[in-house]
Amino acid sequence: MSERDNIFARIKEALMLKAHASHGHGLPLVEEHRRVMPPVGVTIEEQLTLFANNASELKATFKFVKDVAELAAELKVLSAAEQWQRAATHTGSLAHSQTMALGLATIVTNYGYDKDELELCDVGITECDALIAQTGTVLVTSHSAGGRALSCLPSHHVVIAHRSQLVADLPEAMSLVKQRYSGNYPSMISFITGPSRTGDIERIIVLGAHGPKRLTILCLQN
Amino acid sequence: MSAPATHFKEASRRMAADLRHRRIIQTAMVKYETVRDQRKLWFQDWQGARNLAARTKFEAVNHLDQYLEQFVRLIESRGTKVHWAGNAEQGREIIFNILRAKNAKVVIKSKSMTSEEIHLNDAMVAAGYEVAESDLGEFIMQLRGEEPYHLVAPSMHLTRGEIQDTFAQKLNETTTDSPEDLTMLARRVMRRKYLQADVGITGANFAIAETGMISITENEGNARLTSALPKTMVTLVGIEKVLPRYEDLALFLPMLAVMGTGQALTCYNTQYGGPRQPGEADGPEEYHVVLLDNQRTLLLADAEQRDTLGCIRCGACLNVCPVFRNVGGHSYGTVYAGPIGSVITPHLRGLKQWKHLSDASSLCGACTETCPVKIDLHHHLLQNRRNASAPTAGKPGFFQKLAFKLFAVVANHAALWSLTTKLSRLGMKLRGLVNGSFFDPTRAWTKTRELPPIAKQSFREWLKEREL
Amino acid sequence: MIITLFIPCFVDLMHPQVGISMVRIFEKLGHKIVVPEGAACCGQPAFNSGYWNEARTSAAKVLAQLQDAEAVVIPSGSCGAMVKNFYPELFANTPQVEAARKLAAKTHEFSSFLVNQLGVTDLGAKFPHRVTFHDGCHGLRELNNKRPPRQLLAMVRGLELVEMGAAETCCGFGGTFSTKFPEISTAMSEVKCASALETKAEYVVSCDSSCLMQIKGLVNKQQKPLKTIHLAEILAQS
Known part of the structure; x- marks a missing residue:
């Protein structure tokens, strides 16, 4: 017998003995989750405000931009302020065109890249799958955000999102992933909630432990 | 007295009288309690959430065979190689075989208590591999040659000055003692390791049956990088970690964050379902998942204490435990400290050797009260005591009896x-x-x-x- | 009503005032008191040490003595939890399980009996002192008895209740734990007492004499300015 079979045999034998369900039977419905979980408001406006408040508490920067022109201007301001030399992005059309417009030395991860060079980039500019109001989370996948490293290795992660990408809560984000990728999931799905941080030294929060020190979310209004 | 019991007696006696240790831990725990309690209020019904979490874990654990089978089938379908380890030795051997096949020299690890359980680091270092623990707390402990002090916060017993000294001695790098500077130093050191590493090894907080993915909860981004940069990725995970559905994470991720660190959600909660897929920009060429039993099926066979397999390793029971707060994580002498460790260690490593941990409790029940998945911890300690004095357990305590x-x-x-x-x-x-x-x-x-x-x-x- | 008092061994020997106060309180309320002979140990020490057979020997005698009682009142959350919560478990799969369940249903911890069964919160007591309250773990977590003692204290004339930060933290007693692991038990007690002392209270009040024995033992040894008193003793003051 293989070890797999051994383990399954032990599990099956163990489960012959029934345990007492002290806290009830059956998997809870998503509706039951929603009744206990943090409230998210009803209207889109409420949820946008919730997202903005959460992002600010998480020390992420969240900004609305009216249109693509304003987005480009905002990126220019950031680039100048932080003196970006090198940028990285992916083939998502908006992220790609906006990054190229900055006129910096640029890596496009989907075309193949050198890890050491990506590490030197001042910024990684990506798109995303969703923004989650409940927790101020940005949902990215290796499909939507140019692979695994782009949203984590450069020291500043800039997310370009669209107002219509806002979802109310975590269950909604998860069912969105299931619908969008069903049967063909990206190999990485990441719920990003604020810039990287650690509290391992005297429980004092330091941003940028290993991942990005800054997270900026630029949200297109229309 | 067994050797572990002697160790516990001596270490706990020493630590209980260590007022400096007591002050450090009490301060850290009071900070934790404040943010945790604020976050609990953020829920519409925290007690209701605990009930749902307990119910979900009950379903998962009591249908472990079905969910495990589903998880494996789906994750394999995307090109993941799944391995089965009956015990710690097999687990290490599987990982060594992967390292040999890849001709690996440098290994980067993200935080994994399961890897501590099978003493993977020591074995890899002894075999000549260069191993880097990427989580800041774990990295500090690795440099000091200490075991993690706490499930969630491995270095919570250290002051910034001690960490500054450790970095100066072991890395030959001097900085101020500010947490910011110390963290940035570790960041610089570790960045080189991510880029050099041949293999990245992670743990997992959950294994989702419905979608065939593992899920990793972290704050630093070190697990993200461990999973992104090396050509080969290995995840070591206990068989009990399955959750039936993807949406179950919507409940468990916030609950784990609230109880673990007092956050609403940790910075990164990431699911991995395979190696780099066609059309993806990067990711490992090979992905291996090692499923570990190592006596978990023994716990499963104990219907009375089966609920312990629902543990999400949030560390909340350690944080509220007055025994843990006074004796500290190292006194236990085993990887899982605190109430959950005192309950499961006798099952995982032998009742005779480890029953003293179940005695070392006032049975105050603070652990049971806080547990997000409602494990009946302090009553399990009572049951362990009963089991230890059963006639089948030898001829215990004649005079006491x-x-x-x-x-x-x-x-x-x-x-x-x-x-x-x-x-x-x-x-x-x-x-x-x-x-x-x-x-x-x-x-x-x-x-x-x-x-x-x-x-x-x-x-x-x-x-x-x-x-x- | 005829109230049967279960007076645990250490209350009988070391804290008789607690039992005496209870008798006076219930008689004042017009109830008749019965104290059965030959029932002083609920079996908890053996039970908590894992010796369930020996615990059953004790418990069986208690069961026999108390089975005809109308209501059983215990001045201890700890012994109360033993009879109320653990007897049915201890006698599971034995012929006495039904009797254990019946006894459990009519057994009450003192403060919860007054408030929840008799509906009494004001006993006309007077105790002009600043006090802090210690929640015994069994009363708090096994019996869910957080509010009754506070409701009772709130009605005591002249009494000022100042909650301590660690009100719900274990005092470190834990029965045989206190002598099996005296250093850990003492450290826990020091944390507890430090929190109580911070309130500048004159007294620590509790529903459990065993916790108070631990707290008093420590503060007296360390010569700290803190006294201990059982809730029943306060309620009997006029």
């Missing part, structure tokens, strides 16, 4: 109890002669506490006199 038997007779017999009342007074007088010395039968108490006197008139004597 006799004493309890005698007391049962005496205390519940009117005349004998009345006699005992008088004898107690005499006994207390006689004790005065040996007060505090080796011959004082109450010295375990009286060394630090005064003994209450036997009343001149007991309640029952008062009652008799009154009725006359």
